[in-house]
Each structure stands twice: as C-alpha cells, then as structure tokens.
Amino acid sequence: MNKKVFNIIGWILLLGIIAWWFGIGYTDWNLLLLPAAYICFSISNGSIKNLKRVKMLSVSQVTIIVFTFIISIAVVFGLIQLAGYLIDNIFDLHGWIKTLFEYLAIILSLFPGVFLLASVMNKIDDRLNVNYIDSPEKTSAHDDLKTEASDMLKTMTEVQTIKSLRQRYSLSLIDAKNIVDSTKP
Known part of the structure; x- marks a missing residue:
C-alpha cells in the first residue's frame, strides 16, 4: 500500500477519536484506536520501512508486540483511573475546572502507553534492520x-x-x- 494511504488512515482514526471524544465522551475504545493510529503514522513516515519485513517477524516478536499493546492499554487505563480518583476524591474539583483536568489527565495518561509501545516497536524494527541487512x-x-x-x-x-x-x-x-x-x- 502507498504510504499516503496509511497517513490518511492515521489522520482519519485520530480525528475520529477526537470527534468521538468531544461528541459522545470518553470511552475505552479511544485507547484501542490510538495505538492503531500510531501504527498507521509509523508506516507512513517510514519508521516501519518495509512491510515485507513483517513476514520476517518471529512468533516471539509478534507475541511481544501484542503483549506490549495490552500492557500499554492497561497502563493508560490505570493512569486514567488514578487521575479520576484524584480529581473526584482527593482534590474534589467541580465544574469546568474538573472537566479541564479530566481532559488534561487523559491526554497526559496516553504518553506513557504510547512511549512503551513505540519503544518496543522500534527495538523490534532495529533488530529486523540488523537481520535484514546482514542476511546472507x-x-x-x-x-x-x-x-x-x-x-x-x-x-x-x-x-x-x-x-x-x-x-x-x-x-x-x-x-x-x-x-x-x-x-x-
């Protein structure tokens, strides 16, 4: 597929998440769609350079990626739950300040999950680069x-x-x- 197609798919997912978030409200589906958008952007900008190398992934590498995906979603979900507890019970915020801090907490909670998934994907991609370049x-x-x-x-x-x-x-x-x-x- 063309890299521009993955870029368009990534933007559609990202804008869909934002529209869904403001229109319907926050749901757990936003956490699942964000890494999918990240993967599309990674393909489009060249971080995942060659899709033919996906065939070279071992079962353990695929397992690591899936496990990391699940862990990153769990980390983000846990941080959002912690932020909700802090906002509601500890700081006892109300009104527009509460809404502002909830949005800020969700956005900031996404960073550790995306960083975890990105670092594992980059390490696997680097291993594939070494294996692909040094292959006989x-x-x-x-x-x-x-x-x-x-x-x-x-x-x-x-x-x-x-x-x-x-x-x-x-x-x-x-x-x-x-x-x-x-x-x-």
Whole structure:
C-alpha cells in the first residue's frame, strides 16, 4: 500500500477519536484506536520501512508486540483511573475546572502507553534492520549486483549506473550508491 494511504488512515482514526471524544465522551475504545493510529503514522513516515519485513517477524516478536499493546492499554487505563480518583476524591474539583483536568489527565495518561509501545516497536524494527541487512541472501545478491555495476560502469557514467540499478532492483539511493562505490578500486 502507498504510504499516503496509511497517513490518511492515521489522520482519519485520530480525528475520529477526537470527534468521538468531544461528541459522545470518553470511552475505552479511544485507547484501542490510538495505538492503531500510531501504527498507521509509523508506516507512513517510514519508521516501519518495509512491510515485507513483517513476514520476517518471529512468533516471539509478534507475541511481544501484542503483549506490549495490552500492557500499554492497561497502563493508560490505570493512569486514567488514578487521575479520576484524584480529581473526584482527593482534590474534589467541580465544574469546568474538573472537566479541564479530566481532559488534561487523559491526554497526559496516553504518553506513557504510547512511549512503551513505540519503544518496543522500534527495538523490534532495529533488530529486523540488523537481520535484514546482514542476511546472507542480501550479501550474495549484492555480490551479483557489484559485478553487474562494474560492467555497467564501462559504458555508463556513475550517476546513470546508480539510476539504472535503482530502477531495475528497487534499491534505495544509498544502497545503489554503496554498490557502485564498492566496485571502485
């Protein structure tokens, strides 16, 4: 899917959460939809760079992500319950001040849950990057590409070779440049 589609889905979810929150009021569904919006934004901005690597996730990594998702929702829910107790019973707030502090408490309670989920997803993504870059399949493919790049450099300029490698093999600019640079003596 196109990254713009995930960006649009993320904004629809986020704006839907806000509209739901102000229109109907706070519900637990807001806690479930916020991480879904975060995942859509992560895909659209490139934090989750390649969806093909999702196939490389092990069962333990998927279990960790699901477990972290559940824990992050529990943390946010617990913080919201604690804030509600403090606002109602300890500080005994009323009126518009109570409403303001409830909204503020909900917004501030979301940060630890999102931070927890984001940190685990980033660690797993970094592990996938290391495994994907260091895989023997990619190394042997690059060896073949180096040979092809050296042959292409005999008839083309360096820029044309990089452009041609990018188009043929869907490489990033950095990967294509590294391959061409590695063929130089």
